Amino acid sequence: MPINMGCFFCDLTNIFRSGTATLAVGGALLGAVGCSGTDCGDAGVLADDGHGRVICDAPTTGEGTETDGTSTTTSGTGPGSTSVMSTTTTSTTSTTGEMTDSDSMTTGDGVCGDGVVGEEEACDGGGVDGEGGDCAPGCVLNDCGDEYVGGDEECDLGEGNSDVGACTPGCKNNVCGDGIVHEGVEECDDGNVDGDDGCSAACVVEELRVFVTSATFTGALGGLVEADNQCAKLAMIAKLPGVYMAWLSDGMMSPATRFGLGEGYSGRFVLVNGEVVAEGWGELVDGTLGVAINVNEEGMGMVNKAVWTNTAAGGKAGSGAHCQDWSAEDSGSKGWQGHSANGDGAWTADPQAEAQNCSNTARLYCFQVKQTMR
Numbered sequence: 001m002p003i004n005m006g007c008f009f010c011d012l013t014n015i016f017r018s019g020t021a022t023l024a025v026g027g028a029l030l031g032a033v034g035c036s037g038t039d040c041g042d043a044g045v046l047a048d049d050g051h052g053r054v055i056c057d058a059p060t061t062g063e064g065t066e067t068d069g070t071s072t073t074t075s076g077t078g079p080g081s082t083s084v085m086s087t088t089t090t091s092t093t094s095t096t097g098e099m100t101d102s103d104s105m106t107t108g109d110g111v112c113g114d115g116v117v118g119e120e121e122a123c124d125g126g127g128v129d130g131e132g133g134d135c136a137p138g139c140v141l142n143d144c145g146d147e148y149v150g151g152d153e154e155c156d157l158g159e160g161n162s163d164v165g166a167c168t169p170g171c172k173n174n175v176c177g178d179g180i181v182h183e184g185v186e187e188c189d190d191g192n193v194d195g196d197d198g199c200s201a202a203c204v205v206e207e208l209r210v211f212v213t214s215a216t217f218t219g220a221l222g223g224l225v226e227a228d229n230q231c232a233k234l235a236m237i238a239k240l241p242g243v244y245m246a247w248l249s250d251g252m253m254s255p256a257t258r259f260g261l262g263e264g265y266s267g268r269f270v271l272v273n274g275e276v277v278a279e280g281w282g283e284l285v286d287g288t289l290g291v292a293i294n295v296n297e298e299g300m301g302m303v304n305k306a307v308w309t310n311t312a313a314g315g316k317a318g319s320g321a322h323c324q325d326w327s328a329e330d331s332g333s334k335g336w337q338g339h340s341a342n343g344d345g346a347w348t349a350d351p352q353a354e355a356q357n358c359s360n361t362a363r364l365y366c367f368q369v370k371q372t373m374r
């Protein structure tokens with residue numbers, strides 16, 4: 001006799017154990033549970049399967065239900081429906097089996113980009129390929145040089161990070177004032193955003209103008225202050241911007257002490273025609289100039305002219321010959337001179353011209369000491 005789809009295997013032992021029990025389902029008192037009868041669809045026993053179990057018929061009043069273990073299943077809802085105790089191991093999904101693919105997806109273990117750090121991952125930022133925060137693509141920790149900008153990095157060009165590029169080896173944007181010259185963008189970077197120190201606030205090399213005066217003076221200049229004023233006046237007439245002082249020393253002060261430049265200035269000293277006299281203070285006072293200071297405030301040549309200085313090549317006072325602090329013009333007082341024809345040390349302390357009578361006339365070297373009138 002063929003078994004129809006409504007049939008189940010029943011455990012004979014269980015059937016006998018519960019054979020006298022009654023179960024209340026849906027308020028209806030059902031009859032004794034067990035197999036009886038022999039007709040298909042009457043919920044009775046159809047045959048013994050040879051292993052201590054019988055083949056039980058499914059009731060005709062409801063659909064058969066497969067269940068785990070020994071749970072009781074009620075089929076049907078109306079009066080006369082039959083409760084069937086059954087054990088089955090056939091097609092029920094196991095709840096204790098091995099982890100499946102769908103299990104992995106829900107826990108995030110091993111999936112880079114799900115925001116959950118799996119066993120094989122150092123991190124998981126939850127973004128594309130795991131990136132996010134301090135986690136780089138591939139679920140590995142961000143590092144400066146990996147081309148991923150994460151954590152406190154401002155940039156990361158990988159192998160393009162450099163001391164001369166847009167992104168420093170420390171993964172910071174190369175900006176003016178960081179002390180790193182961005183080639184092609186910054187002319188200089190002295191580590192600050194201050195001007196008048198050779199490198200401007202915009203990281204442009206500063207230039208300070210130098211000229212020899214068109215005017216001449218006796219030794220009675222009126223002191224250093226009035227000598228500076230002569231430079232400022234001539235610069236203003238020539239429409240040269242900035243602040244100017246005379247390259248002149250008295251018994252107390254010298255260019256080295258009063259210009260406010262010194263070794264900290266790395267910009268250029270240029271003639272008003274653009275020729276470079278020196279690159280920075282260091283070159284200015286090393287005894288040799290790039291070109292002699294032989295051009296006046298208007299750009300006119302002033303070759304072979306005597307210049308009051310009382311200043312040695314190093315920028316300090318040269319001697320006591322300063323026309324009594326630049327107040328005397330008698331022939332008995334002496335003043336040191338340099339010479340505009342010279343690019344060597346004689347430009348400021350000419351052995352042939354020094355200690356001239358203060359009644360003579362000579363010129364002044366005027367130096368711009370600030371970019372603006374601040």
Ligand SMILES: [Ca+2]
Nearest residue numbers: 111116118124
């Ligand atoms: Ca993950």
Ligand SMILES: [Ca+2]
Nearest residue numbers: 143144148156
């Ligand atoms: Ca990085």
Ligand SMILES: [Ca+2]
Nearest residue numbers: 175176180189
């Ligand atoms: Ca920089």
Ligand SMILES: [Ca+2]
Nearest residue numbers: 190194197199
């Ligand atoms: Ca600066």
